[in-house]
Amino acid sequence: xxxxxxPSPTGPLHLGSLRTALAAWLFxxxxxxxxLVRIEDLDPQRSRRAWEEEQLRHLRALGIDWDGTPVRQSExxxxxxxxxGELERAGRLYPCFCTRAEIRAAASAPHGDLPEGAYxxxxxxxxxxxREARLAAGERHALRVGAGAQRxxxxxxxxxxxxxIVDDFVVRRADGVPAYQLAVVVDDADQGVxxxxxxxxxxxxxxxxxxxxxxxxxxxxxxxxxxxxxxxDGARLAKRHGAATLADRDEPVAATLALLAHSLGLAGARRHxxxxxxxxxxFDPAALPRGPVTLGD
Numbered sequence: 402x403x404x405x406x407x408p409s410p411t412g413p414l415h416l417g418s419l420r421t422a423l424a425a426w427l428f429x430x431x432x433x434x435x436x437l438v439r440i441e442d443l444d445p446q447r448s449r450r451a452w453e454e455e456q457l458r459h460l461r462a463l464g465i466d467w468d469g470t471p472v473r474q475s476e477x478x479x480x481x482x483x484x485x486g487e488l489e490r491a492g493r494l495y496p497c498f499c500t501r502a503e504i505r506a507a508a509s510a511p512h513g514d515l516p517e518g519a520y521x522x523x524x525x526x527x528x529x530x531x532r533e534a535r536l537a538a539g540e541r542h543a544l545r546v547g548a549g550a551q552r553x554x555x556x557x558x559x560x561x562x563x564x565x566i567v568d569d570f571v572v573r574r575a576d577g578v579p580a581y582q583l584a585v586v587v588d589d590a591d592q593g594v595x596x597x598x599x600x601x602x603x604x605x606x607x608x609x610x611x612x613x614x615x616x617x618x619x620x621x622x623x624x625x626x627x628x629x630x631x632x633x634d635g636a637r638l639a640k641r642h643g644a645a646t647l648a649d650r651d652e653p654v655a656a657t658l659a660l661l662a663h664s665l666g667l668a669g670a671r672r673h674x675x676x677x678x679x680x681x682x683x684f685d686p687a688a689l690p691r692g693p694v695t696l697g698d
Contacts, residue, residue, distance in 0.1 A: 402595035402623060404429030406460075406467075407439040407585070410453035413646040416696060417600065417630035417637070419463065420661045423677060424627045424689070425598035426465045427665075431684045437592055438471040441585070443578055448475070459647045462654050463661075464676025472592065474584055481579035484587050484617055485572060488546065493616060494572065496542040497524040498535055514550055516605075519568030522547065544573040546613070553608035558625035559691055560601065565608045572613070586610045590619035601626040601693070602637070625686070628693045630664070664694045 406422040408414060414422070429436040438460070442448035457471070488494050497520075499507065508518045515521060524532075525547055536542070548567040557563050572583040589597065604626040614621045629637055650657050655673040662668035666688045667680050674680065 402429065402432055403435045403437070403593055404596050404598055405437040405439055405589070405592065405594050406465075407441050407588075407599075408456050409441045409444065409447075410449055410456060411444065411447040412452055413648060414456050414459055415630075415645045416647075416657070416661065419459065419647065420630055420664060421598070421600050421627050422460060422465055423463065423658075423661050423680075424625075424665055426677060427680060427684045428596060428598050428625065428686060430678075431681050431686075434595070435468045436466070437469065437594070438467040439588055439592070440471050440473045440475075441581070442473055442475045443478075443581070443584060445475075445578070455648075462647065463658050464678055472588070474588065477584075477588065477591075478579065480587055480591065481584050484583060485544065485579065487617060488572065488613075489544075491616065493546050494544045495525050495547055495569075496532065496536060497545045497569075497571070498540055498542045499523055514566055515568050516566055519566075520545070520570065522569045525569060541575050543571045543575045545569045545571050548609075548612060551612060553611050555607060555611060555621075555624065557604065557607075558596075558623065558686060559628075559689060560604060560626050563604065563607070565605060567608050567612050570609050582606060582609050583613060586613045586617065586619060589622055590614065590617075594622050596623045596625065598625045598627060601628050628690055631693050631695050633695060660696055664696055665689055 404425050406425045408418060426436055438457070440453055442453065504520060507521055507523050524545070546569060548569050550566050550568070552564060552566050554564045570582055571580045573579055607624055611621050631637060647654065647657060653673065655675055658677065659668050659671050659674040662674055662680050667683055668674055
């Protein structure tokens with residue numbers, strides 16, 4: 402099934418991201434399918450072309466190739482606004498004027514069946530007159546979907562059966578930038594992505610994206626969420642853990658590739674793997690570890 406890897410160019414790829422990229426590449430190539438790279442650079446404050454170029458170099462260094470030219474989200478904003486227009490015409494959206502502090506306070510309060518930390522729809526229940534007055538005054542606002550606390554069920558290739566309630570989430574930020582949840586759904590559909598392989602930290606976003614795809618009449622891809630890479634303190638791998646990127650490591654790239662492969666249940670005791678293609682013959686999705694891993698254990 403056609404797969405993809407979609408990094409944000411806000412810094413170097415750490416080993417956890419490279420491990421996810423390797424897993425996504427193996428899923429697609431082992432199935433004889435195409436593999437795409439998409440640059441998720443919608444955040445204008447943090448995205449840098451230099452980081453994008455370094456990320457692509459590191460993928461190539463591991464032998465991870467892709468089909469076609471990487472697509473940048475920053476060049477597709479009109480497409481996201483068209484999708485927002487569809488949702489608005491269908492009555493799916495409402496303006497949210499809440500500040501960050503108000504959102505934190507609302508998310509910490511009990512609100513029925515919604516998951517902990519979910520937004521309970523505070524601005525959804527504003528009186529129409531108040532909403533119109535605040536809009537007329539030009540008050541800064543995001544756009545949220547009225548999800549109606551729907552429960553979404555889906556089957557994850559690695560996590561198994563999943564069932565989550567969807568809260569009212571943002572699809573356009575207060576600064577006017579389309580949100581990740583919307584952009585990724587539109588991109589995957591437009592690019593023909595059939596399977597999304599990504600980190601387990603994004604698993605809880607999947608029901609939101611499934612709901613959006615259904616509302617927009619778009620196909621829903623299959624999902625496989627790979628366990629996260631942790632530091633030895635049990636926290637998610639980060640710069641503070643030391644040699645967390647390919648450039649940081651004082652060893653040949655082939656040794657790092659073997660380390661990543663071993664963490665996916667591949668490469669056995671080999672200390673070097675010249676390129677990702679060497680792993681295709683032994684790749685078995687059913688044998689992938691389901692939980693988080695600490696590299697080197």
